[in-house]
Amino acid sequence: MNLGEIRAEVQVVAPEPSFSDSTFNTLINEAYQEVCYRVILPSLKGYDSFSTTAGVAYGTLTGLTGGFSGILRRVVRADDDEIVSIYATLEELVDLYPEFDTAGDVEAVVLEGSTLWYQYVPATAQSLRVYYTANPTSLSGDGDSPSHLPDYLHRKLLVSGAARLVWEQIETDIEQPKVQTMFHMQNFEDGIMKLREHLA
Numbered sequence: 367m368n369l370g371e372i373r374a375e376v377q378v379v380a381p382e383p384s385f386s387d388s389t390f391n392t393l394i395n396e397a398y399q400e401v402c403y404r405v406i407l408p409s410l411k412g413y414d415s416f417s418t419t420a421g422v423a424y425g426t427l428t429g430l431t432g433g434f435s436g437i438l439r440r441v442v443r444a445d446d447d448e449i450v451s452i453y454a455t456l457e458e459l460v461d462l463y464p465e466f467d468t469a470g471d472v473e474a475v476v477l478e479g480s481t482l483w484y485q486y487v488p489a490t491a492q493s494l495r496v497y498y499t500a501n502p503t504s505l506s507g508d509g510d511s512p513s514h515l516p517d518y519l520h521r522k523l524l525v526s527g528a529a530r531l532v533w534e535q536i537e538t539d540i541e542q543p544k545v546q547t548m549f550h551m552q553n554f555e556d557g558i559m560k561l562r563e564h565l566a
Contacts, residue, residue, distance in 0.1 A: 367512075369508050372525055373391060376393070376394065376525055376528045376529050379525065379529045379550070380529035380536070391505065393531045394528040396531060397527025398527075401523050401558065402435065402499075403435060403436075405565070407499075407502075407514050409514045410432075410499050410502060410514060411498075411500075412432050412497070412498060413496060413498070414430045415444065416430075416496045417491050417493050417494075418488050418491055418494065420490050420491055423466060423467070423485065424482060425484075427481075427496065427498070431500070433501035434498055434501070435498070435499045435500060435501045436479075436480070437499035438496070438497075440452075440496075441472075441482075441494050442497075443471060443472060443492065443493075443495075444492075444493035444495050445492070448471075448473075450474060450475055450494065451473065451474045451475070452474075452475055452476065452477070453476045454476065456476050468486050469486060469487055470486030471486060472484045472486060472488060472494060473486060502514050512524060516561070519557050521553075521557075522554060522557025522560065526550040526551075526553035527550075527554045529546075529550040530550035530551045530553075533546040534547050
């Protein structure tokens, strides 16, 4: 399915006359982004180089090729192919490296938002290879297709995914249960499960 076909189906199952085509497109892309964030898609794995700044313990990953989804997979020192340890929080990194200004090769990192904190701090710029998950390209033209998803799951993931977002707004003031929201939520979650099965 392409964006025009997906939007037409969303408008049938979740009619909201006050929404423009652009609004529906935004919700479809929001569902697409959520799918690609929740499921590790091989086609969105990428790597790029990142250079540290001399004497500085952090840098940003916003310029990575393909856009950075916020999911960091692996970091490797480019000069000797040593794998760098990835920690969960900045506090954990500080606990392990309390001085936080010791010079040396990078051996540990933590990602918070798009900021990559590292220890040790190289005295001269050091190149790291960063392996990550990229963002999918947004669907903008009616002929655009979500190429990272199998065709047979487009309805569950994108039609129901976007319809759920529309119904959440329509049923905002309705007492529980929110029947349409829950119906499309269930379809969407079923699509997530089937996508994981497909990839396995």
